Amino acid sequence: MARRERVAVLAAGVTTPIGQDLDAFWSSLLTGASGISLIERFPVADLRVGRGGEIKKLTRLKRWDRVPDCRATRLLVSAADELIAHAPVRPPVVAPTRLAVVVGTALGGVEEGERALAGAAPRRLRGALYDAPGDNLARWLGARGPVLTVSTACASGATALGIGADLLRQDQADLVVAGGYDILCRFVMRGFDALRSLTRDEVRPFDRRRSGLLLGEAAALVLLSREADAGRAPLGFIRGHASTGDGSHISAPDPEGRGLERAARLALAEAGAGPEDVDFVSAHGTATVLNDRIETGVLKRLFGARAHAVPVNSIKPTMGHTMGAAATLEAIMCLLAGRHGQIPPTRHLEVPDPECDLDYVPGAARAFRPRLSLSTSLGFGGCNGALVLEST
Amino acid sequence: MPAEIIAAPRVRALGLVTGWGRGAAALPTDARAAAAGRSVVGLGRPALSGDRFRRATRECLWALAAVESMLEDGQTDRAEIAGEGTALLFVTAAVYGASNRAFIEGTGGSTHFAYTAPAVIPAEAAIEFGLRGSSVLFVGGAPATLRAIWYGATLLAQAACERALVLAVETFEECADLYARARRRTAPPLVEAAACLWLEPGVGRLELRSTRARRAEAGARARRMGEMLACGPLAELASRRALAAAEPLELSGVWRGEAADLIITKGGG
Numbered sequence: 001m002a003r004r005e006r007v008a009v010l011a012a013g014v015t016t017p018i019g020q021d022l023d024a025f026w027s028s029l030l031t032g033a034s035g036i037s038l039i040e041r042f043p044v045a046d047l048r049v050g051r052g053g054e055i056k057k058l059t060r061l062k063r064w065d066r067v068p069d070c071r072a073t074r075l076l077v078s079a080a081d082e083l084i085a086h087a088p089v090r091p092p093v094v095a096p097t098r099l100a101v102v103v104g105t106a107l108g109g110v111e112e113g114e115r116a117l118a119g120a121a122p123r124r125l126r127g128a129l130y131d132a133p134g135d136n137l138a139r140w141l142g143a144r145g146p147v148l149t150v151s152t153a154c155a156s157g158a159t160a161l162g163i164g165a166d167l168l169r170q171d172q173a174d175l176v177v178a179g180g181y182d183i184l185c186r187f188v189m190r191g192f193d194a195l196r197s198l199t200r201d202e203v204r205p206f207d208r209r210r211s212g213l214l215l216g217e218a219a220a221l222v223l224l225s226r227e228a229d230a231g232r233a234p235l236g237f238i239r240g241h242a243s244t245g246d247g248s249h250i251s252a253p254d255p256e257g258r259g260l261e262r263a264a265r266l267a268l269a270e271a272g273a274g275p276e277d278v279d280f281v282s283a284h285g286t287a288t289v290l291n292d293r294i295e296t297g298v299l300k301r302l303f304g305a306r307a308h309a310v311p312v313n314s315i316k317p318t319m320g321h322t323m324g325a326a327a328t329l330e331a332i333m334c335l336l337a338g339r340h341g342q343i344p345p346t347r348h349l350e351v352p353d354p355e356c357d358l359d360y361v362p363g364a365a366r367a368f369r370p371r372l373s374l375s376t377s378l379g380f381g382g383c384n385g386a387l388v389l390e391s392t
Numbered sequence: 393m394p395a396e397i398i399a400a401p402r403v404r405a406l407g408l409v410t411g412w413g414r415g416a417a418a419l420p421t422d423a424r425a426a427a428a429g430r431s432v433v434g435l436g437r438p439a440l441s442g443d444r445f446r447r448a449t450r451e452c453l454w455a456l457a458a459v460e461s462m463l464e465d466g467q468t469d470r471a472e473i474a475g476e477g478t479a480l481l482f483v484t485a486a487v488y489g490a491s492n493r494a495f496i497e498g499t500g501g502s503t504h505f506a507y508t509a510p511a512v513i514p515a516e517a518a519i520e521f522g523l524r525g526s527s528v529l530f531v532g533g534a535p536a537t538l539r540a541i542w543y544g545a546t547l548l549a550q551a552a553c554e555r556a557l558v559l560a561v562e563t564f565e566e567c568a569d570l571y572a573r574a575r576r577r578t579a580p581p582l583v584e585a586a587a588c589l590w591l592e593p594g595v596g597r598l599e600l601r602s603t604r605a606r607r608a609e610a611g612a613r614a615r616r617m618g619e620m621l622a623c624g625p626l627a628e629l630a631s632r633r634a635l636a637a638a639e640p641l642e643l644s645g646v647w648r649g650e651a652a653d654l655i656i657t658k659g660g661g
Contacts, residue, residue, distance in 0.1 A: 001550055002551070004550070089399055097603065111597050113492055114496055115497050122573040122574045123574075125574045126574065128492075131532045131536075131648075144603075146539065146650075147648075148530065148539060149530070150530055151510050152529055153509055163543065187492070187508075191495065191505035192505075243528050246514065247521075247522060251512070258524070263526070266552060267445070270550070305571075356460055379511065380509040381510075381512045383515075383527065
């Protein structure tokens with residue numbers, strides 16, 4: 001497999017429970033601020049766990065009259081507004097037909113379906129389709145190029161960045177807004193509650209006492225261009241991507257993580273890099289017993305004797321598992337780590353698990369400047385995603 | 393960066409099952425007349441034996457049936473597609489509607505919730521046929537299917553896989569009342585369908601164009617064979633193959649006001 005051209009990340013925009021701009025997001029990751037709270041937007045009293053990373057109020061935009069009354073869309077638009085504010089190249093400088101949008105999601109507009117079935121207007125039904133929020137974002141941006149929605153479950157935010165890079169490499173667009181989103185709603189809270197995946201404790205990735213995850217809501221977007229069009233100071237580069245399927249179970253990951261390992265090796269091959277070149281890993285790190293053990297095993301096989309020397313973190317304890325947004329947020333975190341020379345810690349990791357014995361950056365942020373980062377993701381349906389990111 | 397050149401893939405096989413019957417021969421030329429007043433032309437539930445399929449949704453079972461149909465068309469067996477060399481690209485606009493509705497309106501158990509994830513449909517196919525290569529799920533109507541073919545060609549061109557399967561499934565019966573609320577009475581009938589396209593490396597040229605213009609011919613395919621959303625381009629391709637249509641092969645699709653054209657020239661199958 002041949003090495004492919006790297007694609008520039010010009011800017012990023014986020015809407016998260018720990019900050020609705022990039023600076024707030026980054027400082028919260030470093031200081032350990034928590035975005036976890038009791039969910040207030042819909043009833044949770046009947047659920048085992050009613051906490052999550054809920055965004056209490058969208059503060060970035062003052063007027064929403066141009067945006068459909070759809071929470072998923074509004075999270076995306078909020079992130080896009082910040083993205084445009086930081087972008088060195090504004091989307092309007094390219095022809096609208098050359099601006100593409102690629103978003104990843106696990107849930108799409110499912111809450112609109114809940115509202116329609118509860119008796120709301122029939123037009124809500126169109127919003128219930130999983131590609132509706134992405135289409136709404138494209139309209140808000142004025143993008144008239146390719147508009148894609150991908151749904152590799154909780155790896156969607158990685159897949160979207162990879163497909164966005166491919167659109168540029170093949171001259172399907174000149175600028176791509178790519179990323180992921182998902183919201184907290186009754187539908188997903190009921191589902192994970194039924195699965196008994198949610199913890200009543202803190203989210204403790206790689207800790208011996210870990211007992212599950214908490215969900216969160218977020219949107220995260222990046223602006224991508226070809227390297228030649230990127231100017232002097234892009235945030236970083238996408239070097240490689242792969243999304244693979246386990247083909248082993250509909251909801252549980254492959255017990256050996258073979259699909260995730262394939263994704264990591266394919267992404268590295270696309271980057272023209274080897275495991276020896278990786279400085280840092282952003283793990284999926286959900287704090288479920290199975291996930292963390294599997295990911296640790298994959299990283300040990302991938303890095304061999306170097307495994308204990310490569311720092312690995314999980315940022316999910318700070319805001320919950322944001323599903324379709326998670327991998328994009330983690331990719332942005334990797335690039336910010338390289339830019340600022342700091343790696344955010346894995347919060348609430350206090351009692352090491354003998355089966356999870358890598359360097360997970362416990363306690364406090366660490367001064368370290370990764371150049372090449374690997375970000376790994378897993379999801380329902382045996383979905384796996386891997387991104388190789390280069391910091392500038 | 394010069395644009396990467398993507399060779400057109402070769403079509404090795406194509407399986408199609410629709411509410412009209414199996415294969416291209418069952419497709420009508422006037423969907424409304426053939427539907428005889430039905431707003432949804434359904435597939436029912438396929439008869440698959442085995443405990444593993446006891447709890448699987450019918451959309452999952454139709455995904456398996458489409459792959460089986462493709463293997464029959466290719467006159468081969470499942471051993472040839474098993475393994476890490478096969479990429480699976482799944483496309484749908486609305487197939488998850490049935491499971492989502494059942495979960496929203498029902499009591500909602502853990503198994504049921506798992507089936508609300510669209511990714512579970514290709515996962516069932518991957519488990520059944522041992523597909524363990526690259527995997528992406530595109531959500532949308534006909535343009536999403538064309539992009540899945542494009543992405544399959546990209547993976548083949550990069551030698552990231554040896555073959556790419558583009559699998560599409562659309563079911564409507566469980567939400568027929570909701571579609572009736574949202575659609576115009578004069579719209580062509582919704583036709584349930586499942587299709588799987590087997591792509592291999594080819595030597596032709598593949599071009600994907602995208603615009604935001606509505607075209608006059610946008611509804612022609614739907615008027616002919618019914619609205620199959622993401623399955624539409626694959627039904628069209630099956631129809632063209634049955635007629636041994638000459639190159640270049642052009643497939644088009646419109647969804648949410650976005651039009652896409654996929655053009656395959658010389659040796660692309």
